Amino acid sequence: MGNASSLLTQYDIEEVQEHCNHTFSQQEILSLYQRFCQLDRNGCGFVSGEEFLSVPEFAVTPLSQRLLRMIDGLNFKEFVAFLSAFSAHASLQQKVEFIFRVYDSDGNGKVSFNDMLEVLQDLTGPFISEVQREQVLTRVLEEAGYSKDSSLVQSDFLKILGSSDLKMEVEIPVD
Template sequence: MGSASSMLTQYDIEEVQQHSNHLYEFLSVPEFAMNPLSQRLLKMVDGLNFKDFVAFLSAFGAKATVPQKIEVIFKVYDSDCNGKVTFNDLIEVLRDLTGSFMSDKQREEVLSQLMREAGYTRESSLLLDDFIKVHLC
């Protein structure tokens, strides 16, 4: 790695960009299609250049630190990309994860209790630092 022979040529970059336009084909992979968060993950990588896509994938690698992994999880929850995770953001993810197994009322009760136990309220907005603190406890 790092030698001239491992550098991408302009042709390679254009070819990778061409393939990246077909990200939604990942949904044909059963393991990915069955993941309740697959649409959120696709939204996160849609439009990334190759460098950013590789950086995104590196968070799933064995050498990624816990804070790096938590940052990706934070971005999954922060669907409007405003840098904050609200009660409603959490409810949306919980809805994706639980489907029809829980009612909206059950989701709200569980999440409200969890937020209280972590020292937050329904009106709280979690920043990345808060999210790391909650996940490392």
């Protein structure tokens, strides 16, 4: 795929589809490629965190700093793989894997009470006190059969979120 200014070949498109488990159509991949090239202002073939912050919807999300750690320096194939969790065709497993990675900011494969508390802090900001966040999180964990001392792994997230109607989708405009 080389330089971001080069065109995608049919082989490139199929390779990207395979890499993201066919969650996007070929037309959607072409649209994503156009957007990627717009973000990659210096044409180096990678999108920096700063370039991602130029997208207003991304910049205002309360989890933007966590997401930046996941996306800084992505090439096009990685960019599409990152976005694939938001495809209407993504499986529950793919969506849960993404959510788990957001919570597991140190990448150790476990999410502690403090990890969850940090995400809750990002989401609620100053509107809820630290004590209230701890109480809410403790109650949610207990209702799911876990304690404050539990370290959750990805399969725990699947167990907890598997019964919910997880809506995590963005529409990719195609020409």
